[in-house]
Amino acid sequence: EPEVTQTPSHQVTQMGQEVILRCVPISNHLYFYWYRQILGQKVEFLVSFYNNEISEKSEIFDDQFSVERPDGSNFTLKIRSTKLEDSAMYFCASSEEPGGDNEQFFGPGTRLTVL
Amino acid sequence: KQEVTQIPAALSVPEGENLVLNCSFTDSAIYNLQWFRQDPGKGLTSLLLIQSSQREQTSGRLNASLDKSSGRSTLYIAASQPGDSATYLCAVNPSWGKLQFGAGTQVVVTP
Numbered sequence: 001e002p003e004v005t006q007t008p009s010h011q012v013t014q015m016g017q018e019v020i021l022r023c024v025p026i027s028n029h030l031y032f033y034w035y036r037q038i039l040g041q042k043v044e045f046l047v048s049f050y051n052n053e054i055s056e057k058s059e060i061f062d063d064q065f066s067v068e069r070p071d072g073s074n075f076t077l078k079i080r081s082t083k084l085e086d087s088a089m090y091f092c093a094s095s096e097e098p099g100g101d102n103e104q105f106f107g108p109g110t111r112l113t114v115l
Numbered sequence: 116k117q118e119v120t121q122i123p124a125a126l127s128v129p130e131g132e133n134l135v136l137n138c139s140f141t142d143s144a145i146y147n148l149q150w151f152r153q154d155p156g157k158g159l160t161s162l163l164l165i166q167s168s169q170r171e172q173t174s175g176r177l178n179a180s181l182d183k184s185s186g187r188s189t190l191y192i193a194a195s196q197p198g199d200s201a202t203y204l205c206a207v208n209p210s211w212g213k214l215q216f217g218a219g220t221q222v223v224v225t226p
Contacts, residue, residue, distance in 0.1 A: 031212055043216040056213055098212030099146035101166050108158040
């Protein structure tokens with residue numbers, strides 16, 4: 001069964017460093033998303049992406065964050081200068097279409113630890 | 116502003132009992148509602164999606180209902196098993212694509 005994959009599973013970085021989290025969405029899906037979950041808190045929406053553009057972003061998704069689809073299969077989230085409060089589990093998701101009867105399918109997540 | 120609440124936060128039942136998990140949301144303007152399962156330290160597994168026009172959706176031992184006008188959804192899990200132990204999350208789709216999550220109900224099914 002097709003699934004969303006994410007690499008790495010765990011990333012440790014120093015405060016102020018740049019990190020890139022990678023995702024491979026399900027191949028026939030057109031809409032891609034990033035969410036994060038700080039330990040013990042709710043899953044929070046970061047950004048949605050379609051046709052090489054950001055469709056919607058949350059207040060969390062400030063200028064330190066960017067997303068890109070560098071080729072036909074990968075979808076990346078970049079954090080330019082990490083902060084301690086960026087430590088969280090980051091989930092990538094994809095769907096065929098947004099809304100309606102289109103489920104979002106999630107990857108296993110990347111645990112980001114900022115020291 | 117949309118708020119999603121799940122009560123109770125934690126639930127423990129003996130094996131074989133039926134589980135009833137509740138989700139409420141404050142704004143009925145949603146496209147759909149999705150139920151997920153999350154195991155500790157793992158990703159989210161989609162269980163069921165109910166479109167805003169539907170009242171109910173079933174998959175095996177799982178049944179989810181949606182009452183959009185009152186802002187409620189209920190997930191029923193019949194004849195619970197220890198393998199059902201996990202955190203169950205509901206999420207509403209208030210705008211085109213974005214999901215907004217509740218905090219989850221942590222379920223323990225004891226043998």
